[in-house]
Amino acid sequence: MIRIKTPTKKRIIRELDKRAPKLIETGKKTLVLNGTKTSNVLNAVLAEIYHLKRDNAIKYTRKNDNLRPFESGGETSLEFFSLKTDYSLFVLGSHSKKRPNNLVIGRTYDHHIYDLVEVGVENFKSMESCSYEKKLAPHTGSKPFFAFIGEGFESVEELKHLKEVLLDLFRGEVVTNLNLAGLDRVYMCTTVSKNKVFFTQCAIQLKKSGTTVPRIELAEVGPSMDFLVRRHRQPDDRLKKEAMKSSPDSTKKKEKNVSRDPIEGKVGKIYIPDQKVGSVSLPNKAKGVKRERREAKMKNDAGEPAEKKQKEDLD
Template identity: 60%
Template sequence: MLRIVKPKTKRAKRELEKRAPKLEENVKKLLLLHGTSVSSVVKAVISDIYHLKKTGRNAIKLTRKNDNVRPFESGGETSLEFLSQKTDCSLFAFGSHSKKRPHNLVLGRMYDYHVYDLIEVGIDQYKSIASLGGGRKLAPQEGSKPCFVFVGEAFEAKEQFKQLKEIILDLFRGEVVETVNLVGLDRVFVCVAAADKVLLRHCGIRLMKSGSKVPAIELVEVGPSLDLTIRRNRLPSGDLKKEAMKTPFKTTKKKVKNVSGDSFAGKVGRIYVPRQEVEGMALTKMKGLKRERREAAIWRSGDGNGMKSPRDHKLLQHKKQRIDKYS
């Protein structure tokens, strides 16, 4: 029987709610790790990828050697799936180095904390961010969105290149949004397919003065710069791909009457108030108001002696009182 884990604290409850299935999934997190034997080049590539992903806290880097992680081997992915579930990561990058496969980098995706697909690339040429000065010139801003350019027919014709294209998009695209501010487009990834290689360049977008409203755009290579050779790959099975691509039915929210939204993502309500008969309400009457009403009633009845208003009648009465007093 499956054991249902119930949270004992509020913090554990929040973590389980974050990992629960949703109609709109969270940003995919990346797990970076390496095996027992790794070269300095692969370590530097992993560090640069972590530098690009850590701005949004969407990457976790493990520094210890992992003996049991062996992709493309039976039983060698159990430890990788355990680490993926523990860290809640749906992407991973595993680095290794051997005589048969030097400077090796395995990129893959997870579905339900199980390996979905894998692709293995070899690093032929590499330029780090530090060597190109990208960390000082144009560092990625918090929440910025990169552009992607894929040059070559192989990205649409060959399965290996199509798979690598999808993984690169999932790796660096960040959060999925509906609208993007042009100021937030500060980077571009250029991928060129040449024979069995992929040339990956990371450039920063610099806006220059052009004498008009539209600025001139200049691309500055900021790194990392990679020349990758595709070695091995493993595509998902048809049933697994069908299950992973299944989109849940989105239930339309029932419209609530007299409730709308504003520009600040808040709620604005409209309340219906019936008309109130204030004239017929029983209120506490003051003595002064009683005298004025009585005088107004006398004036309306025609006893005002031709006065135009109750005020004139009042002044006349006051004048008569003074005459009677001194007479």
């Protein structure tokens, strides 16, 4: 039998509370790993990715022979690292003759492999090789824009999957309030062909335009590279259904008989019950009652005593 020991130290309890599942996850952490063999270009790419996500990332420099996520049985070591570090994103670099400068970006759910995207790196340009003012370098706490240029991100399945993974990888922590001064960079992703994407990071410069609205210029700050999409694996249906499950507290109550129109906006239907006019008895305030009162008044004017209604004895 497996012995379950309850922690007693406050430090261990706090650490377990951090790793416990939360209703709203505000940020995802990234694990950067090396495969069996890596090249100089790939080492530089992994270092740049770690530098961009150094607040929510950890990098292991030791080579790992058992990390083969697309092969059966090669996911065990990755799931072990995910369980050990409690990180939900990983970037794995490997180099071989068949797949040179190979980069695998994946996501995990409940410490199981959720989905995978494999890309090859070409025409890499580091941040140091780009000429720009040092004050334009991305700083800690800034939030990026994303620009996906090309119809392939909406029609090609591989590029749609790559778009989702890149958004999860570089968007950082999810916040509700944001200072506009923190929006100082943009990630540009442009489809070159059906399976090739140009990726670069640019800094946003605000120039004088003579009006209240400043003129925006982009300065390339790196890193920039070409992604050659090779393999990808969509999440399993059972795991995807489990991951997409939402809490009952976060779901809104469905409005009945309400629809939304792009022109008229919110449109509602009101159902009025049957009034049943024929079967409903008329009230006492009818025209005949008024006529009786007029006749009684005329008799009083003529001197004739009006007939009084006798009170009914309820006893």
